[in-house]
Amino acid sequence: MEKKIIYIRDTDSAQKERINDYFTLFSNELRDANLLEQVQLVKVADIGLYEKGVAVKIIPENIVYSGIKTTDVKEIVEETIRGGKIIKDLLCGKKSKQLRAVLKNCGYIDPESLEDYIAAGGYKALVKVLTEMKPEAVVEELKKSGLRGRGGAGYPTWMKWNFARGMNSPEKYVICNGDEGDPGAYMDRSVLEGDPHSVLEGMIIAGYTIGSTKGYFYIRAEYPLAVERVQKAIDQATSAGLLGNNILGSNFNFELEIRLGAGAFVCGEETSLIASIEGKRGTPHPRPPYPSVKGLWGKPTIINNVETLANIPLLIAGGGTKFASVGTEKSKGTKVFALTGKVKNSGLVEVPMGITLREIVYDIGGGIINNRDIKAIQTGGPSGGVIPQEFLDTPVDYENLGKLGSIMGSGGMIAIDDTDCLVDLAKFYLEFCVDESCGKCAPCRLGGYQLLQILKKISGGNGELEDLNRLKKISYAMQKASLCGLGQSASNPVFSTIRYFEEEYKRHIVDKKCPAGKCKALISFKVISEKCKKCGLCMKNCPANAITGSREAGYIVDSQKCIKCGVCFDVCKFKAVMKE
């Protein structure tokens, strides 16, 4: 019998032991069936599947069973492993709409093993580049592929590299941007932790192409595991002769070093990132000059996002034309999103460009929790905007999202339903930008603060209609006059929520009501006496002693004392507490 591998994964990482239980069950069954020699069991974090629970994938047949129960284990071993038959009932339902390219190794290979990466086809692209390709040819291949930066702005990668290549300078630098500042996104982290060598390979190829001998990984200090794994990968590559002098026998030298970020969102912006590496406060500089002309220590530098770099080996190994066969006219390849919010299955998804938002949310994400209606999708984090439900059929690419007033961004994607208030959401993002503004330029420093004050005023029940115009005016000024991308885009969440949900703002301003029940100043709690079963649970749990009454008389909320914590609403089993 051909040797098989069974991958086991469990979505419920909260119960760490469960996956171990399954592991033991499988190994017991295999031992009883005398199959231990022929089958390898591997616990993995992810098999690229969005159904909940325990799932297994059997290699080489590529059979995926999902929603497995302990009682199924014996049958799987008997029928499929020994008998070679497929158990239809366990088969994972729909064909996945995901396309794993960048994430293809994540969860499958041991990220701390260079051998695993090489066995999965790793470093082939580097060999090809060093033995067969001139730097011009690499640029040409990138151009054919149409790869654009995955860090947010979507700048064509080949152009950036070509500028830096053309510069006449003995010193040039390659920087990998692993600062991943968008709160609520973790694509880059997963790649750095799950497949660090792929990013390394991309950087070495970048170094060869632009004529650089030194590269830096800039990684958030909040990602200690990523730092550890990348360091390990660098050490392994150095001892294997993939880094250092005369790489793979060529006359190309390249070394890599890690630099830690220190918790400043603005350091994701390329000029701040450079300042930070140089040992300064991470404040941006005006561009031009662009880093590809004058970057780190005044030398030509290219900065690329983690995901962009992880795409490079694939693209070179398979060729630019093949890469360009996936995607839309102007956006090629795949994109990784961190799908979160009110979807049933949240997690990382990798999809071909051009897939619709609806497919991502419903076919991959499984729809909205409790089957409620979706209200909007937020993409691009604090620099992005909301896309209302009527545009769910829009194909995802840089241009389309831009037209709708949002951005692709680095890959945050949040599903919002009608229990989420968009004024509150805008306020949340603005708070973040005000916190993170470096303070160097006035439009961002002052404008952001003013926007936030107005939003607070509206959600506090003191808004006036004129405030909407004020918001728009300040937003516009910030877009035009801020020095860096943070300030220029900080008002996007405000702009786009007003654009699509002006009614919701007006309800706050005119009716002094928050339809979603989020803005505390605009809601009140009441016990509906008809529904109340007089259990007294709300009174017992109220932290402010704001509920009075008795089993006989029923209960009432004293709105003066109520701190609107919502506990009564949550604890009442009979839905007798109303929030409005």
Next chain:
Amino acid sequence: MNTCTCAPELKEKEKQDGLKELKDFIKTGKQLHDKQGALMNVLHKVQEIFGYIPREAMDVVSEELCVPTAHIYGMATFYNFFSLKPKAKYQIYVCKGTACYVAGGARLLERIEDELKIKLGDVTPDGLFGLAITRCLGCCGLSPVVQVNDEVFVRLVPEKIPGILDKFRKMEKKTK
């Protein structure tokens, strides 16, 4: 109420040992382009040794790397990761990333503030708990999330907060 919000200062001996370790680190460490290029790494080391950036350490770094203390102070206050105050024994980080916000993370923060009777950024008078926020711990799928030192609590509801705090209080008693 008149309580001090910082944890007890480091003991003198510990501080001297730490400063010595720091000097060795700078001397043996690799220089990056110019002396100032090493500054970020050195400040991370200071934070690691002391748990914060004490004034004395700033002076040492200033001398060794030939950069003004004022610049180092500027760095230490610019980056969120560096702190000028000693950290508490159990540092609580409430995630304020987007996914956790949508899942109701703000209510966790309020509850912790209530339970510990401190505000964001402060430390309890006994130095046991400190409260801070963080932006996304990368477990958005399991939001809302709270981290206490290295331990992450997922899918939390406010009702579970007192139990978690008690757990650490008990742990502390045991070690005593």
